[in-house]
Amino acid sequence: MTAAGKLLRTAGKLLRTTAFKLVLAYLFVFATLSVVVLIYVSWHANALLAAQLNATVNAEVTGLSDQYRQGGIRRLVAIVEERSNRSGGSIYLLTTMSGEVLAGNVSGLPNASLAEAGERELPYRRVGEENAAPYPAVVRVFVLPGGYRLLVGRDTEERERLSAVISNAVQWSLALVVVFGLAGGVFVAKRVLGRIDAMTETARTIMAGDLSGRLAVTGSDDEFDRLAGATNAMLDRINELMAGLKEVSDNIAHDLKTPLTRLRNRAEAALRDARTEDDWAAAMERVIADTDAMLGIFNALLLIARAESGGARDKLAPVDLADIARSVAELYEPLAEERGARLTVAAPVAISVLGSRELIGQAVANLIENALNYGADDGGEVRVEAMADDETARIVVADRGPGIPEADRERALDRFVRLDTSRTRPGSGLGLALASAVARLHGGTLALEDNAPGLRVVVTLPLRVPTLAAPPPKLALAAPAA
Amino acid sequence: MTSSMKLLIVEDDREAAAYVVKALTEAGHVADHAADGVEGYELASSSSYDVLVVDRMLPRLDGLTLIRRLRAEGAATPVLILSALGQVDDRVQGLRAGGDDYLTKPYAFAELLARVEALARRGGPGAGDTVYKVADLEIDRLSHTVTRGGQEIVLQPREFRLLEYLMRNAGQVVTRTMLLENVWDYHFDPQTNVIDVHVSRLRSKIDKGFDKPLLHTVRGAGYVIRDGGR
Secondary structure: OOHHHHHHHHHHHHHHOHHHHHHHHHHHHHHHHHHHHHHHHHHHHHHHHHHHHHHHHHHHHHHHHHHHHHHHHHHHHHHHHHHHOOOOOEEEEEEOOOOOEEEEOEEOOOHHHHOOOEEEEEEEEEOOOOOOOOEEEEEEEEEOOOOOEEEEEEEOHHHHHHHHHHHHHHHHHHHHHHHHHHHHHHHHHHHHHHHHHHHHHHHHHHHOOOOOOOOOOOOOOOHHHHHHHHHHHHHHHHHHHHHHHHHHHHHHHHHHHHHHHHHHHHHHHHHHHOOOHHHHHHHHHHHHHHHHHHHHHHHHHHHHHHHHHOOOHHHOEEEEHHHHHHHHHHHHHHHHHHOOOEEEEEOOOOOEEEEOHHHHHHHHHHHHHHHHHHHOOOOOEEEEEEEEOOOEEEEEEEEOOOOOOHHHHHHHOOOOOOOOOHHHOOOOOOHHHHHHHHHHHOOOEEEEEEOOOOEEEEEEEEEOOOOOOOOOOOOOOOOOOO | OOOOOEEEEEOOOHHHHHHHHHHHHHOOOEEEEEOOHHHHHHHHHHOOOOEEEEEOOOOOOOHHHHHHHHHHOOOOOOEEEEEOOOOHHHHHHHHHOOOOEEEEOOOOHHHHHHHHHHHHHOOOOOOOOOEEEEOOEEEEOOOOEEEEOOEEEOOOHHHHHHHHHHHHOOOOOEEHHHHHHHHHOOOOOOOOOHHHHHHHHHHHHHOOOOOOOOEEEEOOOEEEEOOOOO
């Protein structure tokens, strides 16, 4: 490609950019504005000067009329003579009715200019400068008693000069606005264009399948950095959701195939071996129980998926966390007692959070079930607490069992994971994952801590500010803390 | 003990509907079937039913609109909504549209039957009484006292509500999920037998030491309080 062609292409691209269009628009606005301002100023300055001229001429005329009234034509001639010799912008001419000059400093006026009284503008030459170019002047002509004509005027060259200066200024400022505006526009457009092009390029590679690509963040914290940051966070979230989706499908394949196989085997065995009515009934009951267990897994998966998509956020209402903790603990208390464990609850004060009683209740139920199943099989203690500080509300479910080793804690929140050998116990393996998803749905977190000994599950939720109409918690774009 | 009911099943899955109609007939009820929303609406507004069982997703006229129309016309027939959507807000939507109860598919027939019978009885004779009575067991909802054979039984508040719900539906099977919903106001499925433990605690208080048990377990369905076993 030739250099000229390349330049043309760049220019064409530049012309199509939003920044450049904006620059043109602003250029037009500013140019128009500066012209309007200058025209306004020059118009007013002209008017002001004209008024001043008029006032001066009027004052002179009044003075000369007085002199004429008091001293007759002779005195007037003497005074006009005397004033004519003064330097300055005033011009005088006194003639008889027939046009013979009695006194004055003007020559070469057209004859007709003295014929009538009144005010007019005309070119004049001073006495002794008959060959020079005429100057413009504003004059007033009076017809005095006796037919004398008196002309008094002011040179208007000052005014003309001002006009020239202003029109000059208009031209220069227009030129400057256009030059600097265009240059600035080209600079801004090029810069913006460059960064946007870089972003588009990155976006293309990401779309092409490389989800690990990220937009460059320059650290200047300008709009582009913020856009890049938000886009990167969005990509992180998409990545996370994709990974989650893949994991779910892998796990569904694995964890649902197992009970499905078992179900199928049972049905087959019944078909083959069942002889009596009772055999059939027992086989069918087991089939139904297996089906129910699978439905439970499905429901939990759906709930997790929904919680993670954040779809239910706008339906949250103020609920009392302490009340939920107490009611769920109360629901499980007899079960704990039956198993020889002790379930205690400490939720003394009401804690208002924006949430779903149903989902939080289910999360707490799952945590308590987990604690009873894994942390209190030999008659330990399970403690449920609800508390709040200035900004966050917490529900804690703690047991005194073996706990989870620190290295396994992150994995424990994954779907379907049942650590160690506990696969033979009841449960879908979704309890913790579900509780964690519920926490995230509420804009909170779930953390696994060491209860020394035992496991301490802490669900932290944002506290509802009671005085304000609290907006639903914002969708967290960033990846949740592991 | 349960009197026969006339029911309308509005369900587009003909096989499922046929099964439900057959099972309801076996349970001593009369059930009609409508295969889409419009047919269901016409049947529901032309003849009188004790309970309507309406699927949410129906051809021609969806279940919620059907219920809204019936309610707008002043029909007070109890409605049980069936739905494959089991999420919390779907339930709320269904109840707001005018449904009285909500059952998520797939369901056990025993669950459907128990809920339909509870709906039909609701607002029936005895529903507003302050004292419920089964054999020699009495519960006074105003003074919060329970007596059996004239002997006072002390119950925890939740046990009281559990007994109250069972007694209000005396003679009718109530399922574990019905108990969780109506006594604890939670709609999730506990994975363990929490409800059973509560019921057996209650049973030990009201039946222990008396020769005739009143609180019975119905296998594969739930519990029932009644005078005389089956």
